[in-house]
Amino acid sequence: MKIAVLPGDGIGPEIIKQAVKVLKAFGLENILEYAPIGGAGFEAFKDPLPKSTLELAIAADAVLLGAVGHWKYDKLPRDMRPERGLLRIRQSLNLFANLRPAIMFSELIHASSLKAEVVSGLDILIVRELTGDIYFGEPRGIVTNQKNEREGINTMRYSESEIKRIAHVAFKTALKRSKKLCSVDKANVLETTELWREVFIETGKEYPEVELSHMYVDNAAMQLVKNPKQFDVIVTGNIFGDILSDQASMLTGSIGMLPSASLDANNKGMYEPSHGSAPDIAGQDKANPLATILSLAMMFKYTFNDQEKFNLIENAVKSVLREGFRTEDISSEGTNLIGCEEMGDKVIERLEI
Numbered sequence: 001m002k003i004a005v006l007p008g009d010g011i012g013p014e015i016i017k018q019a020v021k022v023l024k025a026f027g028l029e030n031i032l033e034y035a036p037i038g039g040a041g042f043e044a045f046k047d048p049l050p051k052s053t054l055e056l057a058i059a060a061d062a063v064l065l066g067a068v069g070h071w072k073y074d075k076l077p078r079d080m081r082p083e084r085g086l087l088r089i090r091q092s093l094n095l096f097a098n099l100r101p102a103i104m105f106s107e108l109i110h111a112s113s114l115k116a117e118v119v120s121g122l123d124i125l126i127v128r129e130l131t132g133d134i135y136f137g138e139p140r141g142i143v144t145n146q147k148n149e150r151e152g153i154n155t156m157r158y159s160e161s162e163i164k165r166i167a168h169v170a171f172k173t174a175l176k177r178s179k180k181l182c183s184v185d186k187a188n189v190l191e192t193t194e195l196w197r198e199v200f201i202e203t204g205k206e207y208p209e210v211e212l213s214h215m216y217v218d219n220a221a222m223q224l225v226k227n228p229k230q231f232d233v234i235v236t237g238n239i240f241g242d243i244l245s246d247q248a249s250m251l252t253g254s255i256g257m258l259p260s261a262s263l264d265a266n267n268k269g270m271y272e273p274s275h276g277s278a279p280d281i282a283g284q285d286k287a288n289p290l291a292t293i294l295s296l297a298m299m300f301k302y303t304f305n306d307q308e309k310f311n312l313i314e315n316a317v318k319s320v321l322r323e324g325f326r327t328e329d330i331s332s333e334g335t336n337l338i339g340c341e342e343m344g345d346k347v348i349e350r351l352e353i
């Protein structure tokens, strides 16, 4: 077993340090290998995804990533920017299935901007296709058109096989939960997603136990804040998933709580919090490390098939929250404000190994 650890930029190193403490508590520090990515990769090797980092990630069984990006790299050529390293590693490892759970921990009910009755008990999972769609489709670029004005071009594109493989992941995921799957598209307007819907209906015939429904993305955005508990597993394409999963994150109070897993066809995965590198709070011991720690829990569940360690980590996080410890992003009156480092320590103390 080998885990590639890629701390990245901004709060990345701080939050990764807390997840590594959990790995150490399990006696697994010997299977970790570190490498730079994003701005850190650019600083070390003039490449946001250095060759040695990619080789390590390919050789590892799983990848644990912090976050990438910083405003200071915004002026670099697009290919050198930190975010490009992230897109490249997802693509190179063929991590086409992104799983983002949005779970309302009862202890954090008041951190949500929605009414408690709307979000209490919320437990949904968004399956986002991650390596296709308008983010990767060609042609793309900014050109000068025949009227001699600038024109921006991106292409929304999905092949049948790309849709089929994410459909299988979504149906299998739904089978392990409440067997309800909602596929989100814009089939009334976009041909790409018309095909998406057709392929989902065809693939669904192989999963008769799963109740498949369809929803247009604009309605899904509305339903997610109106009545989010109607959903169990939502599956959608790359761009719709990007937006809906961030929206879902706010249902649960803070993006600092949301883990994610990006998987290939064999459940090799890259595990990272859903948030970015938060340069505004980097180096101040203010970051919430729980999304990263919960991402590590997902690694045990999905890549190492170790439900026991998943439960141990999730229960430790719940205990810490129940006792009232909070980082700033989730704090409220009457709770005990602590920093990133102490939050990591509290989780270790509550791990019932």
Ligand code: NAD
Residues within 6 Å of the ligand: 011, 066, 067, 068, 069, 070, 071, 083, 086, 255, 256, 272, 273, 274, 275, 276, 277, 278, 279, 280, 281, 286, 287, 288, 289, 291, 329
């Ligand atoms: P962000 O997610 O980094 O931050 C948004 C807001 O949430 C900020 O106020 C930040 O302080 C807060 N926040 C984020 N994570 C937090 C945590 N763990 N604890 C407490 N507060 C937290 O998004 P942004 O500000 O739009 O982007 C900052 C940089 O991150 C950019 O360079 C962007 O490109 C990059 N980014 C990277 C990823 C990734 O690595 N997966 C994802 C999104 C954005």
